[in-house]
Amino acid sequence: MPFRTILLNGKEVTAEYQAIGSGASESSEILLYWLREQFGQHGPRFGCGLAQCGACTVLVDDVPTRSCVVQLHTVEDLAEVRTLDGLSHDEKDPHPLQREFVELQAGQCGFCINGMIMGSLGWIEGRIAGGDRSVPSEDEVKAFLSGAAPGNTRNYICRCGTHTRIVAAIRSAAEEMAR
Amino acid sequence: MNTQTTRRQFLLGSGAIAIGFTLAGPAKAASAASHDRDGLVRVTAAGAPADTTQSWLVLTDKEITVYSGKVELGTGVQTALTQMVVEELRLGVADVGWVQGDTLLSVSQGVTAGSKTVQNGGIQLQQAAATAYQELLHRAAAYFKVAPEQLAAENGRFYLNGRPSGRSVTYKKLLKSGVTVRPVDQTVPLVAAEDYVVVGTSVPRVDLPAKANATFRFLHDVKVPGMLHGRVVRPSGRNATQPVIGGLDRAKAIAGFVDVVQRDRFIGVVATSEWAASAAASSRTGITVSWTSGAKLIPQADLPTAVRDPANHYTSVVEIDDDVAPILAGADKVLSSQYFSPFHMHAGMGASSAVADVRRTPDPETGVQATIWSGTQDVNALAGAIAPLLGLPRSAVRVIYVEATGCYGHNGADDCAADAAVLSQAVGKPVRVQWTRQDEHGWEPLGGAQAHDMQGAVGPDGIIAWSHLNYAATANSRPVAGVPGTLLAGALMGLLPAPLPSTSVDTSGRNAPVTYGFPQRVEARLLKSFETTGPASAVAASPLTYRIPRTTALRSLGGFSNSFANESFFDELAHAGGHDPLELRIASLTDPRAVAVCEALRPMWRGRPAGGDGTGAGVAFQQYEVVNAYAAAYVEVRVDPATGKVTVTRVVVAHDCGLIINPDGLRNQIEGNVVQGIGRALKEQVSYTDDRITSVTWQTNASNPGYEVMRFSDVPAIETILINHTDKPPLGAGEPAIGTIGGAIGNAIFAATGKRIRTLPFTPDRVKAALAE
Ligand code: FES
């Protein structure tokens, strides 16, 4: 079985992955399952397997990525993968996004929280890295999460209807992240 | 009217949550219950045998554990119920453990549904906590050798003759020794509302920190030793038969492949990893299944006619029979209108999953042979339906609830649990089944399509007669103990579902009656979901042949469609009679609490857009289930004349659910109701042919229509006005607001455009067509 080595939340890890076929017809294990089964990650979750909801979002080389459709043979060796599990486990010292989601009670069932936090984390960090330290407006956050923003066509679903709180939480976290 | 939102520390260690699903947790708790150890107060069900393993509440000097039969479905009830318990125990701020929905450990509280969790379940837990408090008080009185009246409790401590200077004793100390097992006592007094310190405050959700940092364990994170992974392969169409499995060699060549399991029309694959299972189940890389198509369903396009066709009804139910015929016959202004709403999905964010561990022999100690972890709303009904599916006695099946995706009613959770049980029994190992999104969208039990024939008369003083004829697919798919055919796996294995319900009262007929003061006639004609044994028979004919997709309870059941029809038609009559729609509602209501929620909308209504120019406002009112919480909504819309696209720009909901346990949690629920309500009014509909559901993904693509739900860009500003009654019982809040949204939007579209649209959803095409009329 082939191997893949990645930097998972900053740590180098290696595991086998399953694959069938070769060349153009190769299909291989899905990153989402691999992260969950091989490395016990619980943040990314299966929502649709179709890249249509965001539940499985991780950052691959800082880019929000739908891990449910990424096959391992397409992942670069030593790719940097960040998950919600690696953000902060300390309830007393959470990441600003985690803190604001709790502070503003931006969850009902919470099944979407992984996608909301990891997606907006990659997005806001990307803005900051590009020199834009402004706090995104409400409309900008909504456009990003609706898959209608420059650089993001992927929609993020929250089926419980926690939208207004999620937008508010992301904006107040962005304020702190850009400081 | 407004409530303050103080935040308190109200922590629940994630270890305590884990009791709900780790293997060690329940076993430990079970033995704590069965060999009651020294130093414990345990409250059991009224009339329970002394050796019952089921509890309401267990207090030890180490921890206080609530055993809730009602389960956290993602709506925040764990927090609200805990607030109610903590209040009765006079604990102030406290860590409380929580074990929910375990058929072995928690007292059955029936199904968690219908906004009854706080309303009924909360009251039961409150009484249990008050019973435990009486025992503590009794122990404290013995400790000080005084009468109980001389003691007062606060923050987990009893004080003698007033505090803080006097002597005191902690609960912890009182719990160090002595075993008391007490059945819940309905006669013990409860804390008076004016003395509440925790109830009524916005205690933050106990589960959110762990959900935000990936330490929370959802159902789909459950892992048991030796667990395999399963996928199901469903028939090509609802009534398709005679599966022929091919490609077995390909599947067998996949590393980790374990087995293909077939039981009549039920097919599943099992493998050692999730990916191997999905590859083996995929027709591209694993097995292929060809089917013979069966009898045709009533196609979606024919529904509005077909649901009204007597040939498709098995019974009718007259719910209210005021003599309105003579009034309608003699009135000057009589209106008749027909409304329709399509099938809707629960469409939880996570596709259903479940884990089952079905052993060859029962556990010698507990007698349990099958353990099932599920996000079901009713652990007892599920255990009762799965037992005969597996050929086991009920006592051999244990179902443990673990929180899954938000469900909004009876979704695929139970069916997925049955899939896992069948696969686990077949391979003799624990199996986790994860449905794909297509499994969920294609096969979850749906909210039923409904049609409404409305008739009413209006005069200068208001509406004088009202008639509502409701044609409804019924809610008939919940698991029923002893009837394994109620589970999808059972039906696919050739077993028959339960008979169709004999009544629609408070199910598909929920909120069909109005609570206005005028005379009304309300009748329901109930649709055959499948072929039955005769024209008026509710009993499924064998073999099972569906006429329409399987239907069940979806948030507020018939209430969404019934209220859409009622509140739209009310508007029609108001306009026809020259009445102000909001003022006519206020004048037609007799209950002061109903009047109050409508009056709360007056400031918005009086300042509303003039209408007629593509923007407009509408209102709607409903009292949930006719006797429960009150909700009124004010909605503003903008209609794009070129595209027909409707945008909801503002929503204000006025809400009275009696005593408010947690104001911010309540707001969160109302907001969720509003967002889902807008989605169901503007976007959502199940698409299907005469063979199968075609809307099997979220987004529309080249091969199928999507089940489109609200996007962030669709969500307006939402305001809530909470009316609190500390002297009234708490009423459920998970569903009341959603029923007002469809009608309020339709009424706002009418105000904006002059067009009355009577079919949901208000898609751009439908609105554009109406504008062109
Ligand atoms: S699970 Fe990957 S986007 Fe839905």
Ligand code: FES
């Ligand atoms: S909180 Fe349930 S899906 Fe967003």
